[in-house]
Amino acid sequence: MATPNYSYEKRQRELAKKRKAEEKRQRKLSGKPAEDDGPAEADSHTPPPPGEPGPAEPQT
Secondary structure, X not given: OOOOOHXXXXXXXXXXXXXXXXXXXXXXXXOOOOHHHOOHHHHHOOOOOOOOOOOOOOOO
């Protein structure tokens, strides 16, 4: 039986961690909430709180 290649497995874990960190950084920069928490459609149909502009209102 072949021996496990621990270096390859470690490299794959490191790449996955780096990829996840990059995705998190992109989400932070875009200012969008994570979609992993639940359905995004339910949140998008709720009106914004009073005093805050909605997505269709330009900020001036």
